[in-house]
Amino acid sequence: MNSELIVSAPPHIKSHETIGKLMGWTFLALLPVVLLDIYLFGGHAIRTISLSMIAAVLTEAAILMYRRMPVTVIDGSAALTGLILALTLPPKVPYWIPLVGGFLAITFGKQLFGGLGYNIFNPALVGRAMLFVSWPEILSNSWFAPLKELDAITSATPLMALREISAGNLIADISVVYKPLLFLNRGGCLGEISALLLILGGIILVSRKVIDWRIPVSFIGTVIFLSFFARTNILITLLGGGLLLGAFFLATDPVTSPVTRKGRVVYGIGCGLATMLIRLYSGYVEGVMFAILFMNSFVSLIDRYTLPKKYGLVKAK
Amino acid sequence: MKKELGKKPIEEASLPDEIVIPLSQNLGSPCKPLVEIKQRVLVGQKIGDSDGFVSAPVHSSVSGEVVAIEPRLSFSGDKVLSVIIAPDGNQETSSFSGFSESEAKDADKVRVAIREAGIVGLGGAAFPSHVKLSPPKDKPITDVIVNGCECEPYIAGDHRNILENAEIIIDGLKIIMRVLGAERGYIAIETNKIDAIHHMNNLVSSEGNMRVVPLSVKYPQGAEKQLIQVILDKEVPSGGIPCEVSALVHNVGTTIAISKAVREGKPLFERVLSVAGPGIKESKNLKVKIGTPVNHLIEECGGFKGEPGKVILGGPMTGFALFDLSVPIVKGTSGVVVFPREMTIASNPRACIRCGRCVQVCPVRIMPNFIGQYIEVGMIDRAEDADVMDCIECGLCGYVCPAQRPLIQLIRHAKAKIIADRKKGGS
Ligand code: SF4
Ligand code: SF4
Numbered sequence: 001m002n003s004e005l006i007v008s009a010p011p012h013i014k015s016h017e018t019i020g021k022l023m024g025w026t027f028l029a030l031l032p033v034v035l036l037d038i039y040l041f042g043g044h045a046i047r048t049i050s051l052s053m054i055a056a057v058l059t060e061a062a063i064l065m066y067r068r069m070p071v072t073v074i075d076g077s078a079a080l081t082g083l084i085l086a087l088t089l090p091p092k093v094p095y096w097i098p099l100v101g102g103f104l105a106i107t108f109g110k111q112l113f114g115g116l117g118y119n120i121f122n123p124a125l126v127g128r129a130m131l132f133v134s135w136p137e138i139l140s141n142s143w144f145a146p147l148k149e150l151d152a153i154t155s156a157t158p159l160m161a162l163r164e165i166s167a168g169n170l171i172a173d174i175s176v177v178y179k180p181l182l183f184l185n186r187g188g189c190l191g192e193i194s195a196l197l198l199i200l201g202g203i204i205l206v207s208r209k210v211i212d213w214r215i216p217v218s219f220i221g222t223v224i225f226l227s228f229f230a231r232t233n234i235l236i237t238l239l240g241g242g243l244l245l246g247a248f249f250l251a252t253d254p255v256t257s258p259v260t261r262k263g264r265v266v267y268g269i270g271c272g273l274a275t276m277l278i279r280l281y282s283g284y285v286e287g288v289m290f291a292i293l294f295m296n297s298f299v300s301l302i303d304r305y306t307l308p309k310k311y312g313l314v315k316a317k
Numbered sequence: 318m319k320k321e322l323g324k325k326p327i328e329e330a331s332l333p334d335e336i337v338i339p340l341s342q343n344l345g346s347p348c349k350p351l352v353e354i355k356q357r358v359l360v361g362q363k364i365g366d367s368d369g370f371v372s373a374p375v376h377s378s379v380s381g382e383v384v385a386i387e388p389r390l391s392f393s394g395d396k397v398l399s400v401i402i403a404p405d406g407n408q409e410t411s412s413f414s415g416f417s418e419s420e421a422k423d424a425d426k427v428r429v430a431i432r433e434a435g436i437v438g439l440g441g442a443a444f445p446s447h448v449k450l451s452p453p454k455d456k457p458i459t460d461v462i463v464n465g466c467e468c469e470p471y472i473a474g475d476h477r478n479i480l481e482n483a484e485i486i487i488d489g490l491k492i493i494m495r496v497l498g499a500e501r502g503y504i505a506i507e508t509n510k511i512d513a514i515h516h517m518n519n520l521v522s523s524e525g526n527m528r529v530v531p532l533s534v535k536y537p538q539g540a541e542k543q544l545i546q547v548i549l550d551k552e553v554p555s556g557g558i559p560c561e562v563s564a565l566v567h568n569v570g571t572t573i574a575i576s577k578a579v580r581e582g583k584p585l586f587e588r589v590l591s592v593a594g595p596g597i598k599e600s601k602n603l604k605v606k607i608g609t610p611v612n613h614l615i616e617e618c619g620g621f622k623g624e625p626g627k628v629i630l631g632g633p634m635t636g637f638a639l640f641d642l643s644v645p646i647v648k649g650t651s652g653v654v655v656f657p658r659e660m661t662i663a664s665n666p667r668a669c670i671r672c673g674r675c676v677q678v679c680p681v682r683i684m685p686n687f688i689g690q691y692i693e694v695g696m697i698d699r700a701e702d703a704d705v706m707d708c709i710e711c712g713l714c715g716y717v718c719p720a721q722r723p724l725i726q727l728i729r730h731a732k733a734k735i736i737a738d739r740k741k742g743g744s
Contacts, residue, residue, distance in 0.1 A: 009715075
């Protein structure tokens with residue numbers, strides 16, 4: 001009897017949190033967006049999303065096998081990278097774009113650094129950025145009208161509209177811009193389809209403590225604050241250009257964001273600042289993406305300068 | 318589950334066939350045996366002592382015959398020289414007598430009595446109490462805290478002690494305060510033990526310089542330095558001890574033992590502990606003779622429920638997992654917790670995903686994630702710079718980690734190494 005007792009170091013009880021569960025909640029939070037994508041774009045959405053996920057998972061498995069490491073794809077992290085990458089793509093991209101993207105994301109965004117936990121940059125964004133740099137015209141010209149027409153609206157993306165608006169008529173027609181932004185936004189990437197569903201997903205993640213509210217709040221707060229000063233249309237700035245997707249699902253990737261509470265606020269503010277600078281001073285609609293990648297590179301620095309004040313800081317003599 | 322156990326009165330555990338009393342049960346120098354094989358001993362008879370100041374003697378918990386003095390497995394997994402006694406069942410007591418009221422006012426005499434009674438911290442650390450009661454002259458103690466926060470899950474011995482022995486606790490606190498010349502006494506109890514708070518409040522109301530401090534339930538509130546922080550709003554300096562902020566913390570059980578040592582001259586040969594957990598038939602609060610083997614207590618509680626997976630000496634957050642149940646209960650054992658096999662899934666550690674959970678829960682606010690990573694790659698000096706020595710080993714970081722990282726294991730390894738290196742450097 002005695003020989004069968006398990007001996008291990010304390011603690012002997014564990015919270016029920018595991019990496020797999022954290023990933024599971026994130027999938028769940030994104031599910032409404034995915035379902036709406038499938039409803040609106042049908043086979044195109046299914047194809048882009050599934051190919052991206054398959055490519056990410058297979059790449060991860062192959063590299064882990066090659067490195068003779070346990071093949072841990074069951075934790076869902078590669079699949080999640082694939083899904084998030086797909087959500088940053090326009091619905092109608094050639095089938096090889098998500099395939100190549102998933103491969104690039106896992107290879108150059110994650111495994112090259114040593115795998116889960118060791119990467120510096122958000123893998124999905126690394127994949128997205130590499131695609132964007134290599135095939136810019138494909139990634140910006142694949143807007144695709146949903147199968148279900150809801151309103152006859154402009155085919156320009158809201159952020160392009162924003163540039164026009166702020167140039168002249170500040171009063172945007174609510175039915176033309178806000179409504180599609182809040183509910184259905186057909187001109188944009190798969191993950192921008194509905195601001196409401198993204199916010200819902202974000203609330204799920206925050207309430208389940210999967211992500212720290214400090215990052216999205218400071219990120220979005222900074223953007224609101226700056227757009228107030230830059231006199232851009234706050235709602236459009238907020239609801240378009242992947243800001244919500246970025247603030248809730250990309251900037252909050254634990255591996256590539258700070259571990260300290262203070263650090264997360266600093267990081268969120270940095271993301272917001274960088275987003276607005278890129279949006280205002282360059283033509284890139286992709287401000288959010290580059291802003292997050294940019295801030296990723298400062299994470300360890302931020303951690304180092306925001307260490308919590310230790311208990312009993314005064315050392316005993 | 319814990320609440321229910323808090324309702325169960327303390328029962329006296331039966332005598333086992335064999336009592337194993339390790340001669341080293343606390344920090345500090347081990348004792349030398351004072352008895353011989355075949356010698357008859359009485360309850361409360363001193364059977365081992367040491368000359369070191371930081372040490373406490375050990376006493377027999379039964380009357381009977383010494384059958385062997387040999388190394389036996391102890392809870393830490395090491396073999397420790399132990400006195401093995403076969404109880405005769407008569408429980409014949411050696412004569413001990415308490416102090417008169419006037420003697421009890423003599424601080425030095427009281428300290429000696431506490432040492433002679435072999436009293437150590439019963440909360441787990443097992444630090445000799447008379448040492449704590451002898452602070453350096455330039456650092457007088459003004460605040461004494463009785464720790465009634467049982468923050469580890471499943472364990473309820475202190476809770477029962479407060480309900481059943483409150484007067485003795487108050488008396489013990491008075492003795493401690495008098496020895497130290499302390500001004501204020503606090504009895505800290507967590508708010509999930511409302512009955513204990515009420516009971517204690519009623520008794521303490523007539524004492525001007527004592528009060529009950531209800532505390533929210535927050536692990537590891539019961540840790541010495543954390544208690545001092547919440548009650549006195551002071552932080553013990555890193556690497557220092559509580560007397561540097563004029564404070565002293567004693568556990569409920571220790572306080573009772575101190576009162577009994579002074580009033581009755583009774584040595585520490587029994588203690589209250591909980592045998593509990595989902596893997597035991599009937600959870601109980603037991604008064605147990607020191608030296609009782611763990612398997613005897615498990616039988617006392619009806620045996621295992623299902624197939625046992627883990628048997629832990631102490632609490633589930635910080636205790637030791639046993640591989641052999643012949644290990645005896647020692648003075649510092651606050652509980653025996655059993656988990657069935659199906660609840661002990663093997664953990665599968667992964668790389669840190671930097672989720673920050675450990676950072677947010679660490680009560681001493683160090684960075685368990687980074688420290689763990691440093692130690693993993695052998696950078697013990699970086700871990701030392703990151704204040705790994707301040708870790709109180711509460712186990713919370715490992716508890717919350719979704720990557721199931723063995724943070725405590727790594728931290729203990731580093732601490733042991735640093736202490737060894739410091740010793741080497743010192744000599
Ligand atoms: S065990 Fe972990 S949480 Fe507790 S003090 Fe040590 S490092 Fe901090
Ligand atoms: S809880 Fe675990 S995974 Fe999270 S930061 Fe700490 S060590 Fe890393």
